Amino acid sequence: MGWFDKLKTGLKKTKDILNTDVRDVFKPGEILDEEKLERFFADLIRTDMGVKAATAIVDELRTKHLGRTIVLDELWETIRGKLKDILTGDGETEWEIENPMSPINMAEEGPTVLLVTGVNGVGKTTSIAKLANYMHQNGKKVVLAAADTFRAAAVEQLTMWSQRIGCEIVTKESGVDPAAVAHAACQLAKEINADIVIIDTAGRLQTQTNLMDQLGKIVRVVEKQIPGAPHESLLVLDATTGQNGISQASNFSSYANCTGIVLSKLDGSAKGGIVVPIRQEMGIPVKFVGLGEQIDDFQVFNPALFVDALFDRGDVA
Known part of the structure; x- marks a missing residue:
């Protein structure tokens, strides 16, 4: 398997929780309300994402989708986008997979x-x-x-x-x-x-x-x-x-x-x-x-x- 497939496989247990919970909480065609957001917040906490991140993700969903008809693809995109912002928006480096040494601060000279x-x-x-x-x-x-x-x-x-x-x-x-x-x-x-x-x-x-x-x-x-x-x-x-x-x-x-x-x-x-x-x-x-x-x-x-x-x-x- 390639790196991405290995990562997906490695994250399977966490993915299963999120995918199941999203399907259970967010029903296409229903209206997104505060109760659903609170349930999803609890689901995020179960993956050990932390209160700070879970709050930021739910706040983003609230801002963009509260009171609107649920469209799963749109919710997924919002969740993914916010999480990427959290991980990369404060100066986090996206280490290059194709450059194996990219995360390491290599010495200019010697070992x-x-x-x-x-x-x-x-x-x-x-x-x-x-x-x-x-x-x-x-x-x-x-x-x-x-x-x-x-x-x-x-x-x-x-x-x-x-x-x-x-x-x-x-x-x-x-x-x-x-x-x-x-x-x-x-x-x-x-x-x-x-x-x-x-x-x-x-x-x-x-x-x-x-x-x-x-x-x-x-x-x-x-x-x-x-x-x-x-x-x-x-x-x-x-x-x-x-x-x-x-x-x-x-x-x-x-x-x-x-x-x-x-x-x-x-x-x-x-x-x-x-x-x-x-x-x-x-x-x-x-x-x-x-x-x-x-x-x-x-x-x-x-x-x-x-x-x-x-x-x-x-x-x-």
């Missing part, structure tokens, strides 16, 4: 360093593997830094993925200072003229102060090795957690100075609308999405295509 954070259980290690594979498949030479040294399973998993992908990985003994791993990875990347360094980090430490100190040290170390690094600080967020994940992620991202979101498990969620409040409430763009369990089920996120896929009513070919 580009990507720092990846996220609480345990969100699919961080798998997302890093997918990101590495994505870069590798698009002609980039990748070095992985297994800097989550407090979790042996994460290091083992990332090592296995590196072997499957065919990229370099730097590991150290369990409990070693994560900044030492990041330092060694940057050094190796410069020696072998690698294009990308991806640094895994601990998903959880005992205190927020420890977390901030560790991330701060990693940043200082890589900055000395490679000017401007880290060039991106990506936060992995699990789409299935919905609104619950946002408060957790907001707190976490404040320490990592995140520049973008990698949204994992979008294919398994009935809460695909979570993309919207992530952008509105966290002010951080979604740059990549995970759309399945396979290593290549990973793509650049495009807001306009996301909206089209979310409200597409045709069957996937």
